[in-house]
Amino acid sequence: MSTFAGSKGARGSLQRRKALNTALLLIFLLYSFLPLFYLIVSSTKSNANLFSSFGLWFASSFDLLSNLHKVFTFNGGIYLRWLLNTAYYSVISAVGATFLATMAGYVFAKFHFRGRTLLFALILGAIMIPQTALAIPLYLLLSKIGLVNTPFAVILPSLVFPFGVYLMRVYAEQSVPDELLEAARIDGAGEFRIFFRVVLRILAPGFVTVLLFSFVFTWNNYFLPLIVLNDPRLYTITVGLAAWNSQASAAGGGSQALFPLVITGGLVGIIPIIAAFLFLQRYWQGGLTFGSLK
Amino acid sequence: MASQISSPAEERSESSGKRFAPRGKGRHRILQAGIPYLFLLPFMLVFLVFLILPLFYALGISLFETRLATGTAFAGLQNYAHALGDSNFWDGVRRMVIFGIFQVPIMLGLALVFALVLDGGTVWLRNLFRLGFYLPYAVPSVVAALIWGYLYGPSFGPFTQLAHTFSLPAPNFLSDSLMLPSIANIVTWEFTGYNMIIMYAALQSIPSELNDAAAVDGARGWQIALHVKIPMIRSAILLTIIFSIIGTLQLFNEPQIMQAIAPQVIGDHYTPNLYAYTLAFTNQQYNYSAAISFVLGAVVVVFSYTFMLLANRGELRR
Numbered sequence A: 001m002s003t004f005a006g007s008k009g010a011r012g013s014l015q016r017r018k019a020l021n022t023a024l025l026l027i028f029l030l031y032s033f034l035p036l037f038y039l040i041v042s043s044t045k046s047n048a049n050l051f052s053s054f055g056l057w058f059a060s061s062f063d064l065l066s067n068l069h070k071v072f073t074f075n076g077g078i079y080l081r082w083l084l085n086t087a088y089y090s091v092i093s094a095v096g097a098t099f100l101a102t103m104a105g106y107v108f109a110k111f112h113f114r115g116r117t118l119l120f121a122l123i124l125g126a127i128m129i130p131q132t133a134l135a136i137p138l139y140l141l142l143s144k145i146g147l148v149n150t151p152f153a154v155i156l157p158s159l160v161f162p163f164g165v166y167l168m169r170v171y172a173e174q175s176v177p178d179e180l181l182e183a184a185r186i187d188g189a190g191e192f193r194i195f196f197r198v199v200l201r202i203l204a205p206g207f208v209t210v211l212l213f214s215f216v217f218t219w220n221n222y223f224l225p226l227i228v229l230n231d232p233r234l235y236t237i238t239v240g241l242a243a244w245n246s247q248a249s250a251a252g253g254g255s256q257a258l259f260p261l262v263i264t265g266g267l268v269g270i271i272p273i274i275a276a277f278l279f280l281q282r283y284w285q286g287g288l289t290f291g292s293l294k
Numbered sequence B: 001m002a003s004q005i006s007s008p009a010e011e012r013s014e015s016s017g018k019r020f021a022p023r024g025k026g027r028h029r030i031l032q033a034g035i036p037y038l039f040l041l042p043f044m045l046v047f048l049v050f051l052i053l054p055l056f057y058a059l060g061i062s063l064f065e066t067r068l069a070t071g072t073a074f075a076g077l078q079n080y081a082h083a084l085g086d087s088n089f090w091d092g093v094r095r096m097v098i099f100g101i102f103q104v105p106i107m108l109g110l111a112l113v114f115a116l117v118l119d120g121g122t123v124w125l126r127n128l129f130r131l132g133f134y135l136p137y138a139v140p141s142v143v144a145a146l147i148w149g150y151l152y153g154p155s156f157g158p159f160t161q162l163a164h165t166f167s168l169p170a171p172n173f174l175s176d177s178l179m180l181p182s183i184a185n186i187v188t189w190e191f192t193g194y195n196m197i198i199m200y201a202a203l204q205s206i207p208s209e210l211n212d213a214a215a216v217d218g219a220r221g222w223q224i225a226l227h228v229k230i231p232m233i234r235s236a237i238l239l240t241i242i243f244s245i246i247g248t249l250q251l252f253n254e255p256q257i258m259q260a261i262a263p264q265v266i267g268d269h270y271t272p273n274l275y276a277y278t279l280a281f282t283n284q285q286y287n288y289s290a291a292i293s294f295v296l297g298a299v300v301v302v303f304s305y306t307f308m309l310l311a312n313r314g315e316l317r318r
Helices: A010-042 A047-052 A064-110 A116-128 A131-144 A151-158 A162-175 A178-186 A191-202 A204-220 A223-228 A237-250 A254-279 A281-287 B027-061 B078-084 B087-120 B126-138 B141-152 B158-165 B179-204 B208-216 B221-232 B234-249 B253-261 B272-281 B286-317
Strands: B064-067 B071-074
Touching (some): A010 A254, A010 B141, A010 B179, A064 A191, A064 A237, A116 A162, A116 B027, A131 A151, A131 A223, A131 B027, A151 A223, A237 B141, A254 B141, B027 B286, B078 B286, B087 B126, B087 B179, B179 B234
Antiparallel strands (some): B064 B071
16 A cells, blocks of 8 residues: 655545555455355255255255245244244343443443442453353253243343443443533432433433344344253244254254255344344444443 | 434533532432432342352352262362363363464454554445445354355365365365364454444544644554554554453354364364353263353453553553
8 A cells, every 4th residue: 555645646546545445345345245145045045956056156946935935834833933032032131131221321421429430340340251151050040940941041141231331331421411410400300200201312322222232142142042941942043043053964864954944044043133233223333432432 | 422422412521520419418318329229220130140149159169069979069179170280171272372363363453454444535335345344243153153164064065166166175174173263264254344343433533633633744544544543542452352352262152053063173172161061061060160160261361461461561661
């Protein structure tokens, strides 16, 4: 990349630099899209074509519909259950986690109270804990109170979203004016009324950001549901697909017919998440500015 | 986030101390003082029950041992002594350190270059790149590992097919020697865009006057990037490094999926987390597994902390 800036050639050099940069980034874009393209192409192939046709292009016959039919009917239509389970766990967890994180983040941003620094440090420190350090005792504790193998085993632990508290604190610090709170207090409004009537409305963009992140986190989570759910009818998509893959990979013979199911099931399973990211672009792109703050 | 803030909200209060001064006196004052805690209560409740409690429970059971003959008995630090000398565990840690030494700089280096290029504006199709690079992060790591596993695959992977077409020896991505780079590639694919967005967002919040001033002083694009922009987003870069160190040492999903595809290559202690998982759920050695998890937690803290120290010392020297 040239740092030369001749006054006459400046315009041409800028164009050249743009072309060079664009080319560089296009290579990586190709890399980013390659596996997704492969997933889409493969989801249109029968099991036989998966093995006999070239992986990165379509086969002569188009079997997407038949694959979809297989995915949704295999084993009594268990895939649809996984899809609904995942949606159910993710929506409840996300709404709950975001509410708790918003209340906590707002308080950390706008109130001064004893233990504030310590509590916040504790919450941030939680991000460093290895997932196994938590998941194994969580499993043992949940099994003691009979919650293992129930939706609660996935939902309740997913309500804890320390990262969301951090994001909401930063967002509330930036967006909720102290004068507004003072004015509402002088008008005699109670703190909860202020929060639900005034603050929540201001925090709405931050709320959506945390909602999106916690939703995606639960939707994509693998370790927790893998451990606390044994009943295939309660599985999430990630655990179910991994189980199908194990079956398909384990035996060389007849189980290979499961590969199109894993591929097509994987494609269907990521569509809601990709749609959420596409539609809520301005939230996640803005929501990550926290890194710039001390 | 800055872009979403409406103008009246721009006044940021600098000190955190004087924000909330309870008015009134007596009873009212006491009630007011309790309000922050009431707001915190729901979060702290789930935080304590589903995070702190399991942590202490794990700490507790890690001090016991279960034998078929004698049942569960207090074992003191015996599990920890065992863990410190467990070559299976350290084997995994060493593998992840090697993994991280190569994978993290490549991933974050790419992320930084892309973020700088997108922020600098000397590129076409900016929105497409921003979105396209981030897209892999939306894909669950399980599905990412499955897709790449099939792409690598010797039976119907396109790379093998291409090699056969040109009568070349097919690279065996799932072999003993190539498995680690193959997993590193999956992780790079998943998280480069995510890290890029963190850095890009930080770059976007640098006041434009600063870049303008540097440009007036005669600094060129890459000089501005090196001497103005990168120092300005230092905290964001440090954050991505710390997150990457934590994520690397805790790697589980990708190797666990690859284990199903290549069981002869990925053993039960390929990564420390995989080892802890196998100990707990295959061998039912919950006590020992809990101890392993804590030692891993300590390793994570040591690495993160050492890195922070080094980074801060480098900063002081300048």
